[in-house]
Amino acid sequence: MSKKTPQAIRGTQDIFGADAEAFAFVVETFERVRRLYRFRRVEMPVFEKTEVFARSLGETTDVVSKEMYSFDDRGGESLTLRPEFTAGIARAFLTNGWQQYAPLKVATHGPLFRYERPQKGRYRQFHQIDAEVIGAAEPQADVELLAMADQLLKELGINDVTLHLNTLGDGASREAWRGALVEYFRAVAGELSEESQERLEKNPLRILDSKDPRDKPFLADAPKIDAFLSEEASAFFAAVTSGLDAAGVKWVRAESLVRGLDYYRHTAFEFIPDEGSASAAALGSQSTVLGGGRYDGLMESLGGAPTPAVGWAAGIERLAMLVGAREEERLEAMVLVEDDAGLGAAIALLADLRNGGVIAEIMATGSPKKRYDKAVKQQPQHILRVNATGYYGISGEGPTDRIVAALNKTSSPRT
RNA sequence: GCGAUCGUAGCUCAGUUGGUUAGAGCGCCGGUUUGUGGUACCGGAGGUCGGGGGUUCGAGCCCCCUCGGUCGCCCCA
Known part of the structure; x- marks a missing residue:
């Protein structure tokens, strides 16, 4: 770096x-x-x-x-x-x-x-x-x-x-249990792991879930909380x-x-x-x-x-x-600007789609000849093509109802 | 805080016992082709090999330090 x-x-x-x-x-x-x-x-x-x-x-x-x-x-x-x-x-x-x-x-x-x-x-x-x-x-x-x-x-x-x-x-039960645990473990302190010897002073309850093999033999017979409740x-x-x-x-x-x-x-x-x-x-x-x-x-x-x-x-x-990993939401409509002369129309179209609740993106950059490939790679459900004369066609899979509905909301229809 | 392990392009990695201008795939940019639901081909940009020091005629490969990732201990959610 x-x-x-x-x-x-x-x-x-x-x-x-x-x-x-x-x-x-x-x-x-x-x-x-x-x-x-x-x-x-x-x-x-x-x-x-x-x-x-x-x-x-x-x-x-x-x-x-x-x-x-x-x-x-x-x-x-x-x-x-x-x-x-x-x-x-x-x-x-x-x-x-x-x-x-x-x-x-x-x-x-x-x-x-x-x-x-x-x-x-x-x-x-x-x-x-x-x-x-x-x-x-x-x-x-x-x-x-x-x-x-x-x-x-x-x-x-x-x-x-x-x-x-x-x-x-x-509080009282806990203290009584704690006291009994300290007493129990202190008797065998020499055989416990270093960590548990330290825990004996600071937090004896923690010895109970030690994973150290040196501690395990003593855990089963340690005092149980139930006896002190x-x-x-x-x-x-x-x-x-x-x-x-x-x-x-x-x-x-x-x-x-x-x-x-x-x-x-x-x-x-x-x-x-x-x-x-x-x-x-x-x-x-x-x-x-x-x-x-x-x-x-x-x-x-x-x-x-x-x-x-x-x-x-x-x-x-x-x-x-x-x-686990979750998918991002799928792109519904890709507005593909095939000719920069149609950029204004494409932006208006995009606004209509989004205002109508359609998940939409625009592709208007890079080599004009590669825009289509880049648009396809984003796996939109539909591609709306725009050329110098404006929006002229839609391709894709599945129903277009939502897209059509979004476009119909606009006061100035474009086709 | 302790231990192990790893660190090479944006990403995933390859780099022979240390030996010239460090490679591939994908991605990105451009071109040709194709011509409308992920075409194929060609080319290009991009790395002071995590950083610093050392050994050596020579280090991506060896040694030390350091930073970071990962995994375990510990702790916790």
Whole structure:
């Protein structure tokens, strides 16, 4: 490449053509489904004060400790490009007094930023669709949210992923379980992988889904969350699962499923491609396509009143990979200018077609003798030929009704 | 942050044990032909072989550094 052309930033993408169509398809489908469930559209800032994320995600999480794009603005304030949606939405909920709309169902989508090593299905600027229910303590909110996720995936044509579901219990259950896990793993700490020894201090729950062979022998007998669940927490989880059954959402229990961010409580879930499926192959080493959970403790960490909430997010790029490349819309009418003297007439014709809702293009450049070939290569359904005297003929396949209708709308007929 | 692997025209790639002016297909531009649903043929433009340094009489091929892609670990969506 030329020395003078700056390169794109590592981990960013320039999405084009069939891939861009797949991306748009994911977003359009999400927009449609979200309306069915009456989730309200919100637009959020791309950056926030650093503390919005640092306080809600947890200082020791990888995202906060080494993956955020943080910088001081010209006023000396530390700002951060959003690494996720939930914290910003929670902040907006508090600062805008959205409590008045509770329970509030909102949906959004857009770019997120995380300083990670790029990989298949993982980028530094990536995009998510996101749905949150804020101010709803009842398990029905979890069920509705998961039903929406399930329907979205089906409408995208993704049928080989399954909902993996777990509960982390309420705050007390979670802490008790965590304590028991630390105690259990500390006894065998010397035999664990280096990573898990580190996780023992920072995030012991994560040891449970370690892939390291040195850790695996200890995982099966590790303390289970079920033993620590309070009566309320069990009842909550039971209500979620029976609700899912009633809604026809298939799920499997994943006892070792935990989430990386500190704010999660109760329900935690991920939609994961089935082993050996086409989707699993398409995603490479990234397994989660949609994930989320309940975050009843988050509002307090931002200084708000205790407010129950649930939400999920899904990577648009990952969904687009599962959807596969999509065709761009077919060209209906190509206006072929065979003689430049007819250019004015051709432009008028083109305007009529487009005003009439016909997907149309014009071919009027290059060697006159090759224009026809170039027009044909774009595979239009019809070619409208224009010479010095104006529009004089149409050729092509299939009905011309739409084109004729568009042309009839004009007050000054040309033929 | 760690590991592996790759980096030659716009795209997909070939380039023999290091050896003259670095090639092909597609695409692009032009011409001839054809003459109306992707004709055929001819020609042309386009590469300081990702960048920098080194070894050598000589480097696209070897060594070092660096940037980037890909894949895995980690993390996550």
